[in-house]
Amino acid sequence: MTQHFIELTAPKRLMAKVAFARSAGAAGDVVLVLPKTPDEEIGRVHRLVAAARKALGAESIPFQIVEIDEAIRLATSGDPSRALVIDLDLVHHENAGLLESACSSSSQVIGYKLHQNPSRAAAIFARGDSNAALAGTVVRRLTEAGVVDTASFVHVTHAGESATVDDSVLEAYGKVKAELPQARLAIEQAEDTVESAIEHCSRQYGLLVLGLPQHPRKRSVTEHLLAQVIAGLLRATAVFVYARGAEVEQLSDTTKAIEPWILKNTFSQDEFADIDRLLQAKRDRHVSISLILPALNEEKTVGQVIDAFKGPLMDERPLLDEIILMDSDSGDNTRAIATARGIPVYIHQQVRPDLGTYAGKGEAMWKALFVAKGDILVFVDTDLSNPNPSFVSGLVGPLLLDERLNFIKGFYRRPVRVVNEFVEVGGGRVTELTARPLLNLWYPELGGLFQPLAGTIAARAGILRELHFMTGYGVEIGNVIEYVRKYGIDGLAQSELGEIIHRNQPLEALSKMSFQVLEAFFRLSHGLMAPGMADHMNGVLRQPFLSDTGFTLYQARLGQEVRPPMFSVPPLDPPASVAPPV
Template sequence: MPNYLTKPLPDMSKMEKRIETWLGTNTYHHSEFWSIADLVKAKERAGVSISLCIPTLNEEKTIGKEIIMFKSELMDRYPLLDEIAVVDSGSTDETLAIASSFGADTYLSGEILPDQGFRTGKGENLWKAIYQLKGDIICYVDADIKNIHSKFVSGLVAPLLLRDEIQYVKAFYDRPLALSGGLRPSGGGRVTEILVRPLFSLFFPELTAVMQPLSGEYAVRREVLESLHFPVGYGVETSHLIDLYVKSGLDVFAQVDLDRRVHRNQTTIDLGKMSFGILQTFLKRLEHNGIVRGLPEFDSVFRQLQAEGKRYETRNRVIVEEERPPMITIPGYRERHGR
């Protein structure tokens, strides 16, 4: 049996310095980009167009406010956005009617690239948006944000407009608060802290610098998006980080503190499903990148237990993290966008 206790500790100082440097140069607070007029000038200088994509499935309670805020502040008042699109998975509520009534372009995911079929999942909507939307930069914002503000978009696109080398900008929330005992760890969600951060620490330690790897708000250059695989379900954010990091390193990423995000809380049961999907995505990448070998074929059934009195039963759900190929490999896309 190997003697684990005598294994030498890794040299932490180099990694810590690397992460600290990146945090210092590539982490922003949205207030650094308070002047939207200046961002519009930067956009004009860069000669790029920007699209906003909001993926939806039954989001009638929050979608209207998001569209009003973004359209008013970032289209009517300042021409930062060139289009606002809602890409929907088949809502049965008033999501699309409300979004349309406030001036968003609305699309059903299943009607985009119909020859590619339709998969259910947020990642599918994000992938189809690359085909449907026109922008050189696409900003994705989830539809369930209650405290929406124009900074959710302007803050995210700013690093792309101001620094050519940045390709992918993630949002994070809830600044570390100074407490009597020092700094509070910056809060990722429960899945981030219990699953994703430990996995990154083990296999991609530089990516632990990303405060909230699962946040649904990010802005990305088209040439990057079209080259990425898209898991259609829970793993899309994790896969993007790993794939782009492996290809281009940490320096193409930036992250922006957007202060606070109020949204509906998910149950532990739902977070379990999310973790199951993310883990599939993660393990596939470990194997694909030669970090581990010989993984068995995954069982796609996620098994959870529930009890009623003294009766116990399993709740099984099939969760397959199917992945869409890079959009650039789709002929229809190349034709539409002249790639």
């Protein structure tokens, strides 16, 4: 089913619009939209309505006549599988919602504005698989109808840049070629902006076909060109196409920001294997580095973790100035093992007891800020089965060699033990099922982070002391969200650390982690909830389990506290290291 929304106009222009839509393969019922009419103009508008009825009736075209508010309702409430054709003469400032309503409630949208131009050449700028395919289909049908005789798929580059065409452009071109085999690839160089290059093309081509996102972003290329077309400033007929399913792949400001960020701010541990180079950078910048090891009952692994870092990176070559164990009151030999290796041990519940104490990894990290002395702080988990010095050098390297960076997230392959073997699937389940969808929905600029929940990080101490800390597992996502909100994404980077083997968690434990990640996300994402709503979130997770003998309902209070930025806390003398229990 297709509906064609047309502004009421003189019969000749009205039927030209109907003929264009038919040539594009978008014939359908006409919705004739009345203008807002002052009393003195009613007679003139009535004559236009009568002439339109006569012209449409002569062609046996079904139609209805509606006001603009009713047109918007029809565009919003119809069959979502239909196609809508929108006469862009309808889209003015007061009814700009018509086009967005159409994209939100239909499978395809074709918006057009006719312009007299003797050229019969078409230029296609649409990107994204679905939009490119629809653009190719529209131009093919116009070619078959004799409206178009040549077609080009145009790629815009900036003057002086390489004319190399990346994979996404070639994929879109392939979609167009599948519908329109005769389309050729053309390179257009922009002297200043992409918009100006496309506007320049309106002097060479009689038809411009552009992709349309479901929600055009403010100050985007699409928004600018739509405004130019609606104002009648382009010298060619313009067609905007939208096909459902293309939103992720379409060009947008966010996509254009993510791609260079990944290329510029993603590192590998191999780039920082030269420890002498890092030591020289450390001396040149006069910085100190602290490694903080949060722990709770990690007697099986904590010794090998300390040994992996202390010998190579502290005793032999002083990349690290101190290693601290921040213990959460372990009931096993974790503290004794660390003390035997000469490592200062703190129990987080005993650090700044005047501030109270809470359970959780985030609490331990926050308390570490009061005792660590380094200008750069590194956090590495103590449940690692395969610790390696490159985990630390891969994190601090970017901070030592690139002064624009402030916060480094580690990422790694994370295999899961299945019986006696490790497999590459299943790791990072809370990331894939909870954190990544949330970030892509609300913080798309963070869509390029491989492991936003990684607890293996390095950051400048001054930055960490300006952030809030969730006391539980929500600390990692909370830190990332707040850092980007305060400082932007340019100073955030990620470093690949190879393979890290953690102790794998059972599913019910992952549910608890997800609970705290979600809580942190909504507490620290300003503007997503009405003021005060975060305080009404439930802090108890209930987990019913079914067995052969019935069911059991487990309950756990998981609500986290939000610790303030450490810089805002009045200082006290740091406590002495806590000796292990005898």
